[in-house]
Amino acid sequence: MSGNEYNKMELMITLASRNLEDNSTVVVGTGAPCAAAMLSQKTVAPNLVIMFEAGGMGPQLPTMPISVGDSRTFYKGIQATSMAEIMEYCQMGMVDYTFLGGAQIDKHGNLNSTIIGDNYEKPKVRLPGSGGANDLASLAWNTMVMTPHDSKRFVEKVDFLTTPGYLSGKGKREEAGLPPGSGPYKVITDLCVMGYDEDEKRMQVESIHPGIDRKQIEENTGFELLWSDDLVDSKPPTKEELELLRNKVDPYGYIIGRA
Amino acid sequence: MSNEELVNLEKGIGELFVEPDADGAREYFKKKPRKKVPKVTTVKKAVEEFIEDGTYLGVGGFGTNRIPTAVYHEIVRQKKKNIGLSGHTATHDGQILMAGKVVDRCDAAYVVGLEARGLSKSARDAFEKYGIKVTEWSNAALAWRYKAAAMGLPFLPTRVLLGTDTFKYSGAKVMNCPFTGQKLAALPALNVDVAVIHVHKADIYGNCQIEGIEVSDTDLVKCAKRVIVTTEELVPHSQMRNETDKVKIPYFLVDAVAEVPFGCYPGNMAYRYFSDEEHLKLWLEKESKGEIESFIEEYIHNTKDFEEYLELCGGIKRIKELRRQENLIEDLEELEGLDQ
Numbered sequence: 001m002s003g004n005e006y007n008k009m010e011l012m013i014t015l016a017s018r019n020l021e022d023n024s025t026v027v028v029g030t031g032a033p034c035a036a037a038m039l040s041q042k043t044v045a046p047n048l049v050i051m052f053e054a055g056g057m058g059p060q061l062p063t064m065p066i067s068v069g070d071s072r073t074f075y076k077g078i079q080a081t082s083m084a085e086i087m088e089y090c091q092m093g094m095v096d097y098t099f100l101g102g103a104q105i106d107k108h109g110n111l112n113s114t115i116i117g118d119n120y121e122k123p124k125v126r127l128p129g130s131g132g133a134n135d136l137a138s139l140a141w142n143t144m145v146m147t148p149h150d151s152k153r154f155v156e157k158v159d160f161l162t163t164p165g166y167l168s169g170k171g172k173r174e175e176a177g178l179p180p181g182s183g184p185y186k187v188i189t190d191l192c193v194m195g196y197d198e199d200e201k202r203m204q205v206e207s208i209h210p211g212i213d214r215k216q217i218e219e220n221t222g223f224e225l226l227w228s229d230d231l232v233d234s235k236p237p238t239k240e241e242l243e244l245l246r247n248k249v250d251p252y253g254y255i256i257g258r259a
Numbered sequence: 260m261s262n263e264e265l266v267n268l269e270k271g272i273g274e275l276f277v278e279p280d281a282d283g284a285r286e287y288f289k290k291k292p293r294k295k296v297p298k299v300t301t302v303k304k305a306v307e308e309f310i311e312d313g314t315y316l317g318v319g320g321f322g323t324n325r326i327p328t329a330v331y332h333e334i335v336r337q338k339k340k341n342i343g344l345s346g347h348t349a350t351h352d353g354q355i356l357m358a359g360k361v362v363d364r365c366d367a368a369y370v371v372g373l374e375a376r377g378l379s380k381s382a383r384d385a386f387e388k389y390g391i392k393v394t395e396w397s398n399a400a401l402a403w404r405y406k407a408a409a410m411g412l413p414f415l416p417t418r419v420l421l422g423t424d425t426f427k428y429s430g431a432k433v434m435n436c437p438f439t440g441q442k443l444a445a446l447p448a449l450n451v452d453v454a455v456i457h458v459h460k461a462d463i464y465g466n467c468q469i470e471g472i473e474v475s476d477t478d479l480v481k482c483a484k485r486v487i488v489t490t491e492e493l494v495p496h497s498q499m500r501n502e503t504d505k506v507k508i509p510y511f512l513v514d515a516v517a518e519v520p521f522g523c524y525p526g527n528m529a530y531r532y533f534s535d536e537e538h539l540k541l542w543l544e545k546e547s548k549g550e551i552e553s554f555i556e557e558y559i560h561n562t563k564d565f566e567e568y569l570e571l572c573g574g575i576k577r578i579k580e581l582r583r584q585e586n587l588i589e590d591l592e593e594l595e596g597l598d599q
Binding site for chain 2: 029030031053054055056062063066067068069070071073074080081082083084087090091110114120122123124125126127128129130131132133134135138139160161162163164167172173175176177178179
């Protein structure tokens, strides 16, 4: 790889990193979301407070954590606290962003990480379950998803609604009792970046990655997408972002080497 | 909507393996001995004495971090049956118990997976083939179920699970706030039979110090009838008295203390040793190749205790490497030179 060439994972992490603001708070898991938060700290958001659901807060991450509860998640941090306390920060409204993934996602941003198959009692595949995902998506102000884009993943209906997006549409989160004003914010894939429209809270393409066209995105999505009137091209990683990502964030290529 | 209309809304269909019973728990704790007596024992004896077939277990730490691995091995070694598991991010701990075929019911927030490392086939089989009973929750839901019990309450109102299938297959109920009328998810308190935790330091009476994150351990030990503690090291009682701000768990909650150095291996013990990723990978490989039974035979049933397991896994030499990893000492080659 030379010059400004980059792989899909590097593109997704970079695009995700630009969505975090300075002096904001984010709860992340391991892997790409953590890499995005680390890159964000080194670029647009030096004072970003990174939290981990097991209790780690504000670490100066020396290397990528391998578990949401390992000792790297509070290395030279602000506080080493508890799971209940991190979740209570989310519930009281102190957490701006969270990043999630899942086996399936629908047009309203609902996620499945529990089972594959239509019979809960006899699942075709049992997945780990919610973990903290339901909590974080219920309670953080803005939920972002970073995921590969294919029609097996982007489905009309999730087999199991583990984690709430906008449920069946606008106003449904509030009706169910979830905190007003919270919810899905962006979906960042290897093909495009999507947000949600105001009228129906449906997934809407906002920017298309270099070399990708609308047809490719449609073919890889199992539901009808909306398209922003202000559709733009995704801005690829800068040389500086790539250098930071490769040399400072993930020098061993644990995450960016997977693409 | 008036507050009067707001009762008996939706409820989850998941089975409650433990019914919330704050008064029953109080009656139990009324009789729990407070006497400050030495409680030092071995893992073998603690498991024999406190964990019966059918026991509902609350597990400390977080999956591969600060977990009482020695106790889980001993539960498998003693071939306990029909153990209930509270699985809020139960990764390697859940994997040991499910590969050892001791679990028959599970409150699940995050099971089956080992985070970034992959999925455990033993745990998947437990759910897909062996029909383990399961009720869905989230990590916060289980943490707050512990907190409700720790507060001596029958439930806590929260704002998670609402609107999802996770709620539908949980044992939670929707309630309305008696003050504002807003919808809340009422989470039933979870009182467990036995809590097992691993800590950095304990004295002979059971006062405990935990370094780094608590995860849910301080709440968990308050919802347990019996508490088994394993500790990296036993320290003098006077040290606890001189460091009261560091004591996270007071002795009167604790029933048994066993000194098990490196007792979280192959997990990560903050400030002491990092997780042994090679060994965790070996577990996953043996599971996916269908060789887990002989692996469990060799590493658990054929070892008499955790010390023998550690020896099989590379002993003190391996621990020293993991200690360097934990302390971010990068120049391993140079240090290995020093060993000779």
